[in-house]
Amino acid sequence: MPDRTSRLILPIVVITGVAVTATGAYLDQRPEPPPAASERPRPPTTATLPPTAESTGLVRISYRLHRIPTHASNQLAVWIEDASGAYVRTLFATSFTANGGYNRRPESLVRWRETSGWEWATEEEIESASRPAQDSGEHTLYWDGTDSNGVPVRPGRYTYRVEGNVWWENRVLFTGTIEIGDRPHASEAEVAYLPEAAREEAVMVEDVRAEFTPGETLDPDDVTTYTRGS
Template sequence: MKTRLFYAILVAVGICLQGCTTSYAKDREDAKETPAGERLEISFRFQRGGIASSQYAIWIEDETGKLVRTLYVTSFTAKGGYEYRKDAVPVWTSKAKPQTLSSAQVDAITGATPRNGVLTYQWDGTDNNGNRVPAGKYTFFVEGTLYWKSRVIYSGELDWGGKGQDSIPVEARCFNLSKTNENMIAGLKARHLKK
C-alpha cells in the first residue's frame, strides 16, 4: 500500500513539473524587482495559431537603435528557424544576429511557445551581459509573426531613470496583414514602474 502511494505521489509531481515551461520559469525570474525598484512591464493576451505562426520576440533598444537586451524570443526562431523561415520575426533576427550567439546566450533568451493566456515580461534595466544601462531614452519592441508573412510590431518609448509612466503609449505597425491569427498578440500594455 505504501509503495503504491509513493508511486502515485511521484507521478503527480512529475505531471506538475511537466506543466512548468522554461518561459514560465524565465518570467518568474525576470519578475524580481531591481534594487532601485525601477522596471518596465509589458503584458498582452497571447493566442497560439497553427502552422507558420506563433513566433515572437521582445527586445529593448537604446536611443541609437542598438539592441541592448532581448527579453524573450521563441525557441524555434532563435535556434535556427530564422534560416529556413525568413518571415519568422525578421526585425529581431536582423538586430540580434542569432547566428553569432553561443548556445548559452540563446538559451538565456528563449523559451517554448507559451500556452494561451495573458503573458507578462519585465525588464530590470540591464543589458544582455547583465550590466546596468545608463539613464536615457529606450524603446521596447514586440514583434510577432502571425501567419507566414503577416506580422505586427508593437513599440513604445520610456525614459529609463526618469519619471515612471503607468501607461506607455504603444504604436502598432502591421505588415501583410491577414485575418488568419490576427489576434495572436492582443491588448498589449506597457508600464514603466518606479518605487
C-alpha cells in the same frame, strides 16, 4: 479561452502557461558557431553604466496573446533598443526561431533577428531568451534594466518591441517607448502590420503596454522556474 499568465525576468526565468507541445527537437537546428564578436553586424548598445552600478528599477511589458491553431505561426520575440535604435537585450523569443529555426523558415521574426544580429548570438544569449511558445492569455515580461551582458543601462528613453509571425511571412510589430530613471512611467505600444495585408489575418497579439517602477526589484521568493519544453 483560458486566461493564463507568463512572467519572465532576466537572468531569472519566470514562466507559466507554456505550450505543452514544445519539444527539444529545435535544439538540433542551431546554426554554425558565430564569427568573432567584432563581426556582428549590429553591435549592442553603448549606453551602459559601470558593471558595479545598480539597475534603476523594473520594467513590465505586458500583452495579450491568442495562440493560433495552425502551423507557421505563433513565433514571438520581445526585445529592447536604446534611443539610437541599438540593440540592448532580448527578453523572450520562441524556441523554434531562437534556436535556429530561421534556417528552415527565413521569414520568421525578421525584424528581431536583424536588430539583434541573432545569427551571431552567443550560447548564453540563446539560453537566456529562448522559451517555449506561450499559451493564450495575459503575459508579462520583466526587464531589470540591464543589457545582454548583464550591465545596467543608463537612465533615459528605451524602445520595446514585440514582433509576432501570424502566419508564414505575415507579421505584426508593436513598438513603444519607456522612460527609465527616478520617476514612474507607463506607455502603450503602437501596432504595424508587415505587410499591410497581414491586418486581415487572425489576431495573435494585442494590448501591448509597458510600465516602469524606479527602485523596484522582483522578490526571488515569487519566482518559479519551469523547464518544460525547449
